[in-house]
Every structure is written in C-alpha cells, then in structure tokens.
Amino acid sequence: MSQTQAFPNATRGETRTVQIREVGPRDGFQNEPETIATPDKIRLIDALGRAGFKRIEVASFVRPDVIPQLSDGIEVLRGIDLPDDVDRMVLIPNSRGLDNALAVRDLFEEATLFVSASQTHNTKNINRSVEETMADVAVMGKRIVAEDLTLCAVIATSFGCPYEGPVPMDRVLDLAEQFAAAGATEIGFGDTTGMCNPAYSRAFFEAAIERLPGIEVTAHFHNTRGQGLANAYAALEAGCRSFESSFGELGGCPVPKGSTGNIATEDLVSMFHEMGVDTGLDLAAVIEAAREAQSTLGRKLTSHSIVAGPVTWYPAS
Structure with missing residues (x-):
C-alpha cells in the first residue's frame, strides 16, 4: 500500500496545502513549572527548524517577573x-x-500583538481593558510596519471565556478588523481554554474568511476537552489554511488553572497527511523533536503520536 494513499474523497479532487506554525517554544514553554535551560531551548528549536517549519514562535518580550520561563528570550x-x-x-x-x-x-x-475578546480574561491576563489594549495596538502597529516586520495578531478567548461564557462572534470579528486596520496581515483566533466545538469552528471560520478578505486567517485550538483536532478539521473544511500548534501538546493558558495544552503539532500533521493534505513538514522529525522535549522535561507528554509514531499506510480509496 502506498504511503501517500489518502483517505477516500479527502481532497475532493484537489491537493490542499496548509501552513502550520510551531508555537511550542513560546506558548508551550511558558507554562512549564521547572526552568528549561537556555541551551535546551535552543537545541529543541533547532530540531523544529530541521522538521520543515517556515515560521516558529520563538520568544516573548513580556516582563521577566511575569513569565520567568521566557526571560532568556x-x-x-x-x-x-x-x-x-x-x-x-x-x-x-x-x-x-x-x-x-x-x-x-x-x-x-x-511580531505578534494580542488581545482577549473577553474583558475579564484580558484584565486578568495583562491587567488592561480591551479598549486600552487596542489603543496601544493602533500605535504599535504603525511602528512594527515601519520597521518592515510582518505584523500578526492573536485574539484570545475567541470561542468562549471561562469567566464570561460565550463570546459573540461579531465582537471577535470587530477586533479582527481593528487589527487589520493597524496593519496586521495575519490574524489568529485562539480557543484559549478549549471551549470550541466543531460545528461552531466551521461556522466561525466561514464567517471570518468572508469578513476578512486579504487577511491570512489562522486557527489556534487547545485540546482541553479533547476536541482540538476535530475543531481543526472543521476549520479546514471551512476554508482555513493556516494553523498554530505546539509539539508535544505543550502549553495552556496561565489563567485560569486547568487549561491544558495546545493541540499537538505531530498529531495535527499526522491527521492532515493521512487526509492527503500537504503540510510541507517531516512528520518523523516533528515526532522526534517532541520526544526530545519529553526527555528534556523529564515527564510524559500527552501527544498521541509520541507513543504511536507515524502512520505507515493509509486506507485505500
């Protein structure tokens, strides 16, 4: 059986291509309780670079006392x-x-700027209102664009807030339009505490793609309630072609407690490859990087592909 044999009707007669950005070195590492040595971070990021990623979230310029783990950025x-x-x-x-x-x-x-769609989450996360954050975004956006940097944006709690409950879609997309006006060419929508479901994911990304022409729309799901890959599949079916994930399923939101990690990059890549969707990534190398992270951290990570490895054959169509 050919290793490139896709699931039946998976591509609907066309080869779909997606881009996956690895966010583990920032979004994943920041939640680790034990300090990761700088040489270990460098070694793991270099391993990710060899896996074929074209974009890697490496560091954060937050105050060192707020997130000490990232103070060596x-x-x-x-x-x-x-x-x-x-x-x-x-x-x-x-x-x-x-x-x-x-x-x-x-x-x-x-450079990535961010805000929470929920007032309560934004205040607890960065001690500012949404309006204060977006006023700063308008100023920062001009400076970033003037430096000839790519300006990206992330809207946290796009699919629900643990404090406020449902977040209206229009509120999220209004914020997205403000980011676009500030110069963002990509906008990511974060399921910060894993509150999305596949039906809403599809409806949301259909609406976002329609409302944000010319903007790269990115899906960022967490696997808090086990629906992360299903949500990613629904976003793909809605037309989304850009995703963020974290090797080893590292990560989670610092507020509130109990918000587990991002979807595992290796699991996301495995699903896409089995469907005949091109990621441009070396799955075996991604899995190896995740296993290296597991060894470095000295604890078992929750990715399925770390244990099972890559699929070596696909069902015939």
Missing part, C-alpha cells in the same frame, strides 16, 4: 541556528515590550 534568539527560510516570531504585549524588541530588531522577522 534574547539569548535564545541569538543562539538558535535556523534555516534561512524560517521566520522567527516574537510575542509583544505592549509598547514597552515593543521598545525592548526593536532594540534587537535583527533577531526576528515577525
């Missing part, structure tokens, strides 16, 4: 050795963080 950026065609992405929380980032402008190509 500049050292990591200086130490990694990625292929020339891999963009390095950093997360920027506010104008002060942007000042610090631009002091080492040559170390990255993409």
